[in-house]
Structures are given as C-alpha cells and as structure tokens.
Amino acid sequence: MPRPRSQQISLSNTPYYHCISRCVRRAFLCGKDAVTGKDFEHRRDWIENRLLFLTQLFSIDVCAYAVMSNHIHVVLHVNEKEAKSWTTREVIERWHKLHKGTLLTQRYIRGDDMPKGMMEMVELTAETYRQRLMDISWFMKDLNEPIARQANVEDGCTGRFWEGRFKSQALLDEAALIACMAYVDLNPLRVKISNTPEKSEFTSVKKRVEAAKKAEQPKELMPFIGNERENQPTGIAFKLIDYLDLVDLTGRVVREDKRGAIDLSLSPILQRIGGSHENWIAISTQFESNSHGVVGSEESLKMYTGANPKARLNRRCAKLLA
Template sequence: MARLSRLEIIDPSEPTIVHVINRTVRRCFLMGDDPFTGQNFDHRKQWIEVLLERFAAHFGIELLCYSILSNHYHLILRTQPELVADWGDSEIARRWLMICPARMTNGEPAEPTDAELNAIRNDPERLAEIRCRLSDPSWWMRLLNQRIAQRANREDEESGKFWQDRFRAIRIEDEESLLACAAYVDLNQVRAGLAETIEESEFSSIHARIESEFGSSTVVSQAMDTSRDENQKRERSQRRDKFLSKLTIDERQDDLGICESDSPHRLSDKGFLPLTLSQYIELLEWTVEQSSADQKATTVRPPVALKQTGLSEHAWKTLVDGFAEVFTHVAARIETLESCRSRLTGRRFRITNEARQLVSAAA
C-alpha cells in the first residue's frame, strides 16, 4: 500500500504531536554493532543526539521523547506554530542560521553576523518560508537525516543512500495515546534486547531524564525515595535532559498556553504527561516486568497511572509493544479515529482491526 503524503496527516500551521520513525537503508546496522562486519557505529548515535539538542534549542518544535537504535530511531515531536508566528524577523533569521549556519566555530554554529541576518530579514519571501519551516516536522527530519547521512557517507567513503526514502509519521490525538507512545519509545531498547533496564537504555530520553534526576551511577528504585531533595538535583543548565520537553504537566495549576522557556536549550516549559517522573518510571518498570518470562510478575498490581488511562492491562501491553503497528496514521480513541480525515482528500484513514479492539475497550 502506498504511503500517504505527510501533508495529509500533519498541518504545519497547527499545533501537533507526532511520532516519527526513520530507518537506515535496507535496515542495515549503520548506527550500532554490525553483526556481519563486527564494526561498531555507536558514535553515530552521538551525532544524532548533538543535532537533536541543537534542533530543540532553535526550532519551533519540542522534543518530548527519543530513542536511537542500531538501524532506526524514534522521536516524539510537539510543534508550536503559534509561538513561531510571534517571533520577530530577527529571531526567525537567527534561529535558522543556528540550525543551518553560514559558519562554524570549533565545530559549533557561529553567531550570525548582521550581514547574514539581513540576507534573510530583507527578503520577505524567504523569511516567510523559513518561518513555516521552523514549525514543520518534515524540515526537522529532512535536516536531521541529511546531516547524518552526509557525515556517515564521508566516514564510509560511500555515496549511496543512508536512510530509507521517507520517514513514517503518526499523529497523536489524545493523552492516553501519547502516554502509550512515550512508553513505546522509551522502552524500545529494552524491547530490542539492547538494554536490560530503562536506566541502561543509552541514547534515549528516559536515560537522559534518569541520569539528570538521580545520577548516572544510581539505581533508580533506590534513588526515587530521595528525589524530593531539591538540593541534590543538578542545575538545569548542567542536566542531560535540558533540551527535552518537561515531562510533567499539572493541568490544574500550570499556566495555560505555551509557557515559553527562559532556557536557551528548549522551546517551552510545558509538560506533556499528567505524571511525575517517579510515577512514569514505575509504569515503565511494571511494563517491563509484565513482558518478562517470570510469570510471578503478572500478579503485581498495575500502577495507578495505568488505571487512569482506562486501558486494560492487555491493551496497554499490546500498545506499548507494537504502537507503530497498531496505529497507521493517527493514534487516538476509536471515536476520534473514525472522525479523522485526510487534510487533502477528505478520505478516512485506515484503522487496523487491532486498534479497533484495543482502543474501543478503553473506559
């Protein structure tokens, strides 16, 4: 079946949360241990993390979650076009030149000169085009993939494709789907056998959050009891997760709107899950236990966070194990899925039988 145009799924001018997936060509192990050649390419995962940090600091898009494996990666992005629309011309030009720098200094983008800024500010057509790009996930993915492919091909002395032709996008429409998708992304390395626990899942958002909150050498279950001591936490500017969106949102007390961040490392201080980090970790660890071979784990009571979703244990485990297979273009409860239409043709999106069964069972 032909893959739909992303413009049928995502409107860059509207706030959107989207799960994106991209694979290396022929699913080769071009970013980890290659079992055929014995080569290790983990350093390419670091290249991706560096670019993710830069993009999160300058795009009008937030990075909620990520996981980088040996032959593919997952991201959850949240676009903020309304915020981009309020930026002045100079801010638009500066941000773009930090993403696509005219010059580099010590491997980092150099601050743009007035002449470089004026080349964008004084060209209304180009300025409008760049403003649209800054909140467009397709441009985030295009530039990310292009940079990594070019650098990897130089290293390998190759000139062919590094990535498959197109990345896959799934628009996320409700809180339950977002939580399931976040768990799917953060547990990806455990599920793939690259890590035994979430705290060992390097090159992932959950690893960055755990390291920032509890320290790199701390066992999470022990550290969670002392995490309330704010004096033990690192300064935000030194945290590994400083470029990630804040995890927790308090819908009753947090300010309404975008909550633009004062930090130069991320766009907003708005969270995205109605859970604390400790509650989220508890849910992830319980999910891992349920997937293990130890049948005794099935007697453990599910966390409160799962009960709040209205999903059964079976539905939750199935979604977290195969989110990208259950949902094709949009992830949501069944009533929302049935009402969704292509932006270009008005046609309904395909809904898998498994999605109908799982999300229809939600209370």
C-alpha cells in the same frame, strides 16, 4: 501508494507525531555489524547530539526518542504558538545556525542599511523560515541529512543512507501519546540490548532518569508538567514520576526473566486515560505492529475522520486504547 506528507501531518488535528527513519543498504546507524564485524557505536552520539541541538532551534519539542542499530524513533510536538511569537530577527538567527540563508538575510543580520523593498523581501523570507522551523519534514531532513553525509564519508561510499521517506503517525490523544512514548523508551529492552530503562543508552527515558536524580528535567526534552490546570505551561500533562514508574513496570513485563504479577492498571496515568492492564501491555510493547497512520481512541478517530475522510485509520489500535 504512500500518502502525501501534507495529508499525514495536520496541526489542526494534533501537534503530536511519532516518526521513524530507517537505514538502507544494510547500513548500520550504530552498534556492531555482525556480518562485517565493524563497530559503529560512536554514531549514536552523532544522532543524539544532532537531535537535541535541533530542539534548540526548531519550535518542535522532543517527547521521546531511541537510537537503535539501523533506525531511530522520535515522538515530536509542534509548538506553533512559540514559532509565531518569534521576531523576524529571532527566526533568521535560528535559520542561519542551520543554513546559509540569502544574501539579504545575511545583510539584515549584519545590521546593514537596507531600503524598504529589501526589508519587505527579508520579512517574506523570514515567514518562510518560520514555517519551516515548525515543520516536521524539515526537522527530519535537518536531522538525517548531516548524519547521512558523515556516514557516507566514513563508509567511503555515496548514495542513500536513509530510506526515502520517514514514517509518521499522528497521535490524537493522551492515551496514544503515552503509549507511544513508552513504546519508544522501551525499544532497547525489547531487542535485549539493555536490561532496564534507566540503563538504555541514547534514549529519552535514560536522560529523564539522570535528570530526575538531581530533581530536574532535561531542558532538551518536553517537560512533564503534572495534572492539567488553568494557565498551565507547555508540557506533557502527567507527573514525571508516574511516567517513569509506568515505564519501569512495563519494562519488567517486557523482560521474560523478570515477569511477575504486576497490576499496571494501578498506575495513575492508566487511571487517567482509562486503559486496562492487558490493553496497555499490548499497545505499549507492539505499537508499530498494532498501529499505523493515525493512532487514538475510537472517539478521537471519529473526530479525525470527520475532518480527514481519506485518512488511514487503525481500529485495532482504537480497541487497544479503549
């Protein structure tokens, strides 16, 4: 029986989660359907644009993403501190860009005079919106529902477009986060729709490479901030160039026609997380088959089970991340 979403997402344990949404009824999110011959490639734009738009409104950062033919991968970071810093007006303005809100919140934004009782109701409503704007379930709902409506109109049908539930995995530590990000960024290479990471359309790694050529980082994605230090900004505590090198080297091993004697254990990231060459290849290329539920090292899993005795853990993944 599927576990309630509230038991799968616990910010007290980790703010990082890997989420996957899959299509139903042989529906194609994008790409060409070999059976019908229809081309749905344009839908990649729909999902990527919607995803990056939501990052501007939610206090949820996107670490990695990949838009595939009938499913999408996203690695998300919930920024609880950011959400709590927003004023009531900021919260409501963000929410109104996604939903209509209530008559009272609309009056508040217009600047109408409102008695104390109404203002108290607005404040309570804003707190509800604040919680939703840092809620992964609401993020995935606001990502998937507009795409489903557009696809149903285009397909001339009604009913479900996505599976009822999106899959989520808690990423407990740096090793799990980096392995999952690499797995997501390398999806197009594994299914042979791309030859190199930097040419993988509609992925976070391509967007990062394009920005890196200009000595920048994509503003829509969670930035790499370098090694951990005091008073560091919010971001992924590795150097961007190290991550791109790691993904590139891993991609060469993934491609059968490009196999070579590449010692990935020399990567600065692998040195920091203590991973071996063999274990890295296994987990970063087979993340879903080797892991489910909660992902992390043996030590991270022990800490997690202490607070969540009913959690579904994977010792195989813990071994690989050792």
